[in-house]
Amino acid sequence: MQKNILIVAGHPNLSQSLANRTILDEVAKQLPQAEIRKLSELYPDYRIDVAAEQAALQNADVIVWQFPFSWYALPGLMKVWLDEVFLHGFAHGSTAKLVGKKLILSFTTGAPEASYAHEGFMRHSVEDYLAAFESTAILCGLDLQPAVYTCGIGYTTRDNETAIAAQREAAKKHAQRLLAAIEVV
Secondary structure (H helix, E strand, O other): OOOOEEEEEOOOOHHHOOHHHHHHHHHHHHOOOOEEEEHHHHOOOOOOOHHHHHHHHHHOOEEEEEEEOEOOEOOHHHHHHHHHHOOEOOOEOOOOOOOOOEEEEEEEOOOOHHHOOOOOOOOOOHHHHHHHHHHHHHHHOOEEOOOEEEOOOOOOOOOOHHHHHHHHHHHHHHHHHHHHHHHHO
16 A cells, blocks of 8 residues: 655755755655655745645655754744644544554754763753653644654754765665655554
């Protein structure tokens, strides 16, 4: 059975992204049938076309949220998208339309993985920060899959060609893990 795959790209400025743009480009090459909705290109003014977004979600079997971890959550534009699109009666409630759809969180973090440990700088693991996403999935009847993430993707090394190449390679590996996660759902 062909799966309808929807990828919602929540980077606030995808044209300036290295990792998120690379991840999306790699996935698009392997899954040309996937619908990729780049929020920063569709809604630079933050005026979300709710009907179009809800229609895309209803058509999907697998929903991927691709984003950079921003203050331990969704970036602003993607949060606006969630607030405006995931309305009662559509995303949750007795007439919810998303029940049973697979949801995969795919994201990058600026801080290195070692920072996301109980004994690390953040004092929390990445998984600790995912509780709100889990609650959202439960409320909406979405089948939340294991998250796919890559740590250490930051802007501070953007003038270093070696670091840029390493981040690009990490993004390509991330894309392969995301493709594998999509394949098994």
